[in-house]
Amino acid sequence: MLLQLLDYLGVAVFAVTGGIVASRKQLDFIAFLFFATLTGIGGGTLRDLLLGVPVFWVVNEAYLVVCLVVSVFLWFFAHGIERFNKPLRWADAVGVSAYSVMGAAKALNVGDTLLVAVLMGVSTATFGGVLRDTLAQEPSSIVKSEIYVSAAFAGAGSYVLLAQFGVVPWVAAILAGSVAMILRGGAILHGWSLPGYGHRRRP
Amino acid sequence: MLLQLLDYLGVAVFAVTGGIVASRKQLDFIAFLFFATLTGIGGGTLRDLLLGVPVFWVVNEAYLVVCLVVSVFLWFFAHGIERFNKPLRWADAVGVSAYSVMGAAKALNVGDTLLVAVLMGVSTATFGGVLRDTLAQEPSSIVKSEIYVSAAFAGAGSYVLLAQFGVVPWVAAILAGSVAMILRGGAILHGWSLPGYGHRRRP
C-alpha cells in the first residue's frame, strides 16, 4: 500500500521535473505532456523490462493519468513553482529517493537476488532523469561530482538490507527513502560529495 | 494489409533518414547500414518491447532486408536525394505519420487501453528519430518549437478515436496518417507551431 503510494509519488515528481524542463525550454503543451510522461514513467519502464514483468503503465493506465494531470498543472503553474529554490533539483531528489526504494522492492518481490535488487533500484531511480536530460540535451547529474547515484545506491541498498533483516516493507521503505533523501538533500544544500578519484590520487 | 504496408513504409522512410544522416557525416557503407537499420526499426522495437510482444524484425526478417535495400540505394543515390528540398525532414515526416498510426494500431490489437495506445503511437513515432539524432549527436526535433511531437500525437489520437467509433482500420489509418502528415508538413513548410509556454506567460 505504501509502496503503491511511493510508486505514484515517484512517477508524479519525476513528471514534475519533466514538465519544468519543458517550461524552461518554452515548449508547447504536447511537449509538456511528452516530457512529463517519459520522465515520469521512464525509470519504472526500464525496471519492468529488465525484470521481464509487464510494464506497469500498460497494465494500469492510472499512471498515465497522473502524468497528464501533472502536465496540465505545470502548464498553468510552472512559473509559480520556479519561485521556489531549485524546484527541479528538489523534485528530482524526491523522485530518486522514491524510485530507488520502489525499484529494489519490486525486484525483491519478483524474487530476484540482493545484488540485482540494488542495481534495479539504482538504475531505475536514475534512468528517468537521464532520459529527460538526454532528450532535452542538458548535462546530466550523473557526471557531476555531487552525491547523486550514491543517494540512489544508499536508498536501494538500505531497503534491501532492512528487508533482509525482516523489517516490514513500509517501515523499511520510509527509512531507506529518508536515507536517500538526506544524502541527496545534503548534496543540493551543501554540495556534499564523496571523494572523487583525482582527489584521492593527488592529495 | 494496409497496416502492414504502412509498417514497411515507416521502416523504409526512417531508414532513409538514417542513411541521409550517415551520408552527411561521410561515413562508410557499414555505418550507412547501421544508421539506416537502427533508425528504421528503432521505434517499432520500443513499441514491441513495451507491449511485451515479440520484436517484429526478430519474427520477420523482411524488415531487415528493407533496411539493407534502402542502405544500398542511398549509398549510390544520397547525393541525388539531397537535390530535393529538405529530404531528411520530409522523409522523417512520413515516418512519424506512418509510425504514429501503426504504433497506436498495434497497441489496440494487443488489447491495450486507449491512453496506452496513444502514448505507444507517440513514443514509437518519435523514438527512431531520437535514436538517430542522439547517435549522430545532432540536435533533436523534440526540443524545437515547431510542431513535431504534436503531429505524432494527432496521428495516434485520431486513429484511436476513429477506431473507437468503428471506422474500418484502413480508412482510419489513411485519415489519421493524413492528419499527422498535414500538421508536420505545415511545420516544415510554414513553421507551424503551437503556442509555447513563454508566449502564453508574457504576452
Next chain:
Amino acid sequence: MLLQLLDYLGVAVFAVTGGIVASRKQLDFIAFLFFATLTGIGGGTLRDLLLGVPVFWVVNEAYLVVCLVVSVFLWFFAHGIERFNKPLRWADAVGVSAYSVMGAAKALNVGDTLLVAVLMGVSTATFGGVLRDTLAQEPSSIVKSEIYVSAAFAGAGSYVLLAQFGVVPWVAAILAGSVAMILRGGAILHGWSLPGYGHRRRP
C-alpha cells in the same frame, strides 16, 4: 564453455572502459560502480531484451560481481592502466570483438535467423560503448570515420558464416573474434578506415 568465458570477458573489459571513463571524470566510487556496470552489461541486456529471453545478469548475479571487482580494481589502479597506450580504446576493442561474437552466438542458439543474428551481434557489441559515451557526454566512436561498427559487423558476420558451415562454436568464436580484433586494432594503430561516402563522390 568458451562462449561463456567470452561473455565474462566482454562484460569485464567493457566494465574496464566504463571505469576508465569514470576515473578520467574524477568521479566517486559509486559512479565507478555505475559506469563499469552499465557499460559492462549494457550490450548483453539489449541483446536479451530484443531476443525476448531473461536478462543474463538477472538470472546469474556473477556478472554483477565481475563488474564490482573491476570497479574496485580500477579505483586503485586506473592511474597505472593509464600508463599504457590508449587503454580505453584497446579494452573497448576487446569488448566489441567478444560481444559481437557472443551476440550472434546467443541469437543463433535461440533459433533466430542469420540476418537477425548478425544485427544482434553488431548492436549488442556497440551498445555498451554508446551508452557509456552518451552518459559521460563524450563523442561516440560510432560517428568517427575509423573502422568501428564494421569490426563488429565482421566479427558477427564471420561467426554466423562459420557456424553455418558447421565449424564448432569455439573455433568459430576464436576466428570471428580475431577478425573483429584485427580490424579494430588496425583502426586504432594505423587509422584503418573504409571509404566514406564523400570520398567516393568527390574523387
